[in-house]
Amino acid sequence: xxxxxxxxxxxxxxxxxxxxxxxxxxxxxxxxxxxxxxxxxxxxxxxxxxxxxxxxxxxxxxxxxxxxxxxxxxxxxxxxxxxxxxxxxxxxxxxxxxxxxxxxxxxxxxxxxxxxxxxxxxxxxxxxxxxxxxxxxxxxxxxxxxxxxxxxxxxxxxxxxxxxxxxxxxxxxxxxxxxxxxxxxxxxxxxxxxxxxxxxxxxxxxxxxxxxxxxx
Amino acid sequence: xxxxxxxxxxxxxxxxxxxxxxxxxxxxxxxxxxxxxxxxxxxxxxxxxxxxxxxxxxxxxxxxxxxxxxxxxxxxxxxxxxxxxxxxxxxxxxxxxxxxxxxxxxxxxxxxxxxxxxxxxxxxxxxxxxxxxxxxxxxxxxxxxxxxxxxxxxxxxxxxxxxxxxxxxxxxxxxxxxxxxxxxxxxxxxxxxxxxxxxxxxxxxxxxxxxxxxxxxxxxxxxxxxxxxxxxxxxxxxxxxxxxxxxxxxxxxxxxx
Numbered sequence: 001x002x003x004x005x006x007x008x009x010x011x012x013x014x015x016x017x018x019x020x021x022x023x024x025x026x027x028x029x030x031x032x033x034x035x036x037x038x039x040x041x042x043x044x045x046x047x048x049x050x051x052x053x054x055x056x057x058x059x060x061x062x063x064x065x066x067x068x069x070x071x072x073x074x075x076x077x078x079x080x081x082x083x084x085x086x087x088x089x090x091x092x093x094x095x096x097x098x099x100x101x102x103x104x105x106x107x108x109x110x111x112x113x114x115x116x117x118x119x120x121x122x123x124x125x126x127x128x129x130x131x132x133x134x135x136x137x138x139x140x141x142x143x144x145x146x147x148x149x150x151x152x153x154x155x156x157x158x159x160x161x162x163x164x165x166x167x168x169x170x171x172x173x174x175x176x177x178x179x180x181x182x183x184x185x186x187x188x189x190x191x192x193x194x195x196x197x198x199x200x201x202x203x204x205x206x207x208x209x210x211x212x213x214x215x216x
Numbered sequence: 217x218x219x220x221x222x223x224x225x226x227x228x229x230x231x232x233x234x235x236x237x238x239x240x241x242x243x244x245x246x247x248x249x250x251x252x253x254x255x256x257x258x259x260x261x262x263x264x265x266x267x268x269x270x271x272x273x274x275x276x277x278x279x280x281x282x283x284x285x286x287x288x289x290x291x292x293x294x295x296x297x298x299x300x301x302x303x304x305x306x307x308x309x310x311x312x313x314x315x316x317x318x319x320x321x322x323x324x325x326x327x328x329x330x331x332x333x334x335x336x337x338x339x340x341x342x343x344x345x346x347x348x349x350x351x352x353x354x355x356x357x358x359x360x361x362x363x364x365x366x367x368x369x370x371x372x373x374x375x376x377x378x379x380x381x382x383x384x385x386x387x388x389x390x391x392x393x394x395x396x397x398x399x400x401x402x403x404x405x406x407x408x409x410x411x412x413x414x415x416x417x418x419x420x421x422x423x424x425x426x427x428x429x430x431x432x433x434x435x436x437x438x439x440x441x442x443x444x445x446x447x448x449x450x451x452x453x454x455x456x457x458x459x460x461x462x463x464x465x466x467x468x469x470x471x472x473x
Contacts, residue, residue, distance in 0.1 A: 015287065015312075015313050016315070019287060020291055023288075050340060050341070125219075126419045128339070128340055130340070130419050130442070131221075131442070134218075152220060154293060156315075196291060197292055197315060
């Protein structure tokens, strides 16, 4: 039986993530915690996050979550970043006048801009990007198992990730521009959207995570 | 391909039961909220909104349990409104599994509350609910005012200015209800919806007056709404969410199928 630690640093949709994980696998042990030993004991780890990056990073550092995340990755355990949890893995975010992130994946987090338009229709696009958008899978990955190409997932965010190495982009979406919806690097997979709020396909992604050995 | 327009069934909950009044009278019982939430989820609802219309604050605990139970079974975004007055109310609902809270009356009496809430929890989970009523006469320039207490108390606040202010204060979304249309089934106030949608750079949910599926299409195409909310057309089995989406798709609107 697999166990999952959902990292609790006070900034997240933790209950929804835990409930989604419990829903997709009978008997899966889910702990919501920031306790180092509990996280290290788990077979796999979720780094969630909502809200502003400055507050998230502050809590991540205060609770020493940054070190734990690095250790989990170094131990080759599967790690899933969600929303701001994905953004936190990058080098730097433009949010809150620039915030240094965990620097685990090279790249930065950019703002959509206040003057965003649909290039085809010219229609104004609202910020936050909120709702169900299609995710184009750019390569095969165990995390995409059983999920249709261009399936819709639920997003709510104003900033998006721009990795230095575009080969890391596992899924992309369009909102005025093409942006990164998911990244994959080794035993790390991260989504800008919220799988725990994306109904069947989101639950499938969590199921895939519980079955993933962290290798591509 | 891009972002889909959302269809949001709304459940008015009174002491743990879903009810739907017609202009705040003639409350009809529509059933168990958990059962109804599951049904809408199966039909393809993009989100669900629960409005707690329970009069007594003692019974608010009932709503927390409803949210907890729904959140354990339904994996789409949940918004909870009604009686959200303190930071503690927000925390309680988010912990129960809500993704967003809708602040209405408390925002009018204390706009700083919206600022505080957005700073604490992030704009993405703060919806400001606006109940607006037309106050201009025929022939005059359109003017809508904010009303509180279920549309009974005028405030003298201009609806468009108020929406812009609430977004400045950190609202991540506006839930706009026309009190003139709520419960009438004659369609959204499209002028009001378009005016608010043009005035703010956050998504606007149109609410109040949906009587048929074409009204939903109008809300998006003429009202420029990012999402449409309806209650009675879904509750009493007149239409399914799936039918509503097909109707919007036929009208050229992008939806999640």
